[in-house]
Amino acid sequence: MTLRISVIGTGYLGATHAACLAELGFDVLGVDRSAAKVDALSRGLVPFHEPGLDELVAGHTASGRLRFTTDLAEAAAFADVHFICVGTPQQSQGTAADLTAVFDVAAGLAPHLRHSTVVIGKSTVPVGTAAELAATLRARLPLGVEAEVAWNPEFLREGHAVQDTLRPDRLVFGVTSPGAELVLREIYAAAIERGTPVHVTDLATAELAKVAANAFLATKISFINAMAEISDRAGADVVALADVLGDDARIGRRFLDAGIGFGGGCLPKDIRALAARAAELGAPSIRALLEDVDDINLRARDRAADLAAAMCGGDLDGRRVALLGAAFKPLSDDVRDSPALHVAAALRRRGADVRVFDPAAANNARAVAPELTYVAHVDAALHDADLVVLATDWPELVALDPGRAGALVRSRRILDGRNKLDEEAWTAAGWAFRALGRAAAPVATAPVAPAPAPTPAPTPAPRRPGRLRSRAAALLR
Structure with a gap:
């Protein structure tokens, strides 16, 4: 008999x-x-943006395979797992x-159970919670009723969550007990x-697996921002x-994109929770x-705000800024701990008139940062702008035409907060282009006296980037 599952x-x-x-064939009660x-989910309506999820919820609620309730007693009577x-x-x-909600579930579900079951945690929790x-x-x-606890952490990426669930890259x-393992193997048999x-x-x-993965990813992103x-x-x-680091197989190129940093509902709170738990454990x-x-x-967010001010001569007062993107990442309407909104707020505090456009997250952004001005189309954000800031790398924003955008703004200045734009194309269209980590010229710093050392053997003078390439090209003509 196919397992019946509550979520x-x-x-x-x-x-x-x-x-x-439900897509995998189970009868599911949420x-x-x-x-x-x-009520919304029961009518097939997903209250957040996630590509492909609307169709699954609508299809399986219509078929009856997926239902929703507020009643834990109903879940206890219905589900095997x-x-x-x-x-x-x-x-x-x-x-x-x-962890209030996690323990509320256990306290609320347990008295209603009438047959032995497996309770599987997917929430991200500090080690020791299970x-x-x-x-x-x-x-x-x-x-006479037994309930075994197992832990099966999720590794979802917002914007790719359906794919990551149906075709995970690993399962933990x-x-x-062997019995709990068999239950999990039955649920994930297709994968x-x-x-x-x-x-x-x-x-x-298993509890550490998720927070360790997020901590490592956050460390990699912060390293390249440093x-x-x-x-x-x-x-x-x-x-x-x-690019050089990415060619090292031990490092890899993914998530080595410098910019205004990470946000969302997972990485920031997970690394803080892991740090807090580490302190508790000594x-x-x-x-x-x-x-x-x-x-x-x-700090990366604050540096972006500083660079934006520098691009406008050091004074943002009265300047109109087009901030492109509000979600913490593309393909999502999640604005929790959004670097984009952090930068927008910093620019507004410096006197800028910030106009925000996001393809999906404007309503959520307006709820947490109502002091900003939100527009319904990218052209409205660009109109008469003194500075454009790419804050979320939505594909349609990365693909903006520099010439067309230049016809809308007051001044052709753009700050690429995600290092995703084609710098050559924008500068060719007459834009002043800046991005974090791509200084137009070295920043003067105080010299550091070298430690005494033996006189080294003479070495060739260092070549500037690109000079070797141009010499080689000349020789090949």
Whole structure:
């Protein structure tokens, strides 16, 4: 008999997971405490932007394979297996994760269970949470009913979540028994048959898998942003530098794009939660590293605002700025901890008239930053602008025609906050072009006295970038 599954929590993770499980052939019941969210999803309406998800939810709610409710008792009676997909935001006081919703699920579900089950966590949690959750369940289960806790972390990328769920690049099963592993293998049988790697671990390792992945990714992004800062001071090109690093198989080119940094609902809060948990466990090294990663990320946003001011002669007062993008990344309407909005707010504080355009996130942005001006079309943002800032690299914004855009603005100045634009095309169209880590000239710095050392053997004079290439071309003519 095919497993019946409940997915508790129908936010970004839960709604996607529920719809994809239905797509895989399971009967699924989504549970959420928000009646408004349950009503919308029951009518096939997804309350956030995620490519491909609308069709899955609409199709499977229409067929009856996917249903939604606010009632945990209904979920307990219906399902053989329960996934926990609730949010774990940063605490309002401090940087640790708020696990209230996770433990509320356990406390609310356990008394209604009438047969033994597996409760599978997908929420991103501090290491050690699964063991505490198991104790919470045991304390509230009816006599004779057992509930085993397993952990199956998600590795979704916003904008690609459906693909990442249906065709994951790896699966992690944190289990304490062969039975729980078999349940997870049945659920993900299609992916496993396609050759998706499966990592069977203990609970603690599975919990660490997601936060470690996010911490490493955040570190990589902050590293290249730190290199962008030194590139600006030394007159180097961070994009060319990233290309060199990317050819090293140990490093790779992905996520080595310098710019205004990362945001969203995962990376910032996850690295802070991991740092907080590391402090609790007496592991100071990872805490110190991640605090620096966080600081570098926030500094990149401030550096962008400084560069924007410099492009306008040091004074933004009364200047009109077209800020292109509000979401923290393209293909999403998520504005949580958005670097784009951070930069927009910084420019406005300096007196700029900021006009924001985003293909999908304007409504969400307006809710968190109502003081900004939002426009419905990119042309309206560009009209009479003294400066254009690319803040989110939506494909349609990266593909803007420099000539056409130049006819709309007051001054042809553009700051590429994502290092995604074709600099040659924009400068050829008469634009003053800047980007983080791509200084037009070296920034003067105080000289550092060298340490005494033996006189080295004579070496050839260093060549400027591009000179060797031009000489070789001349010889080949």
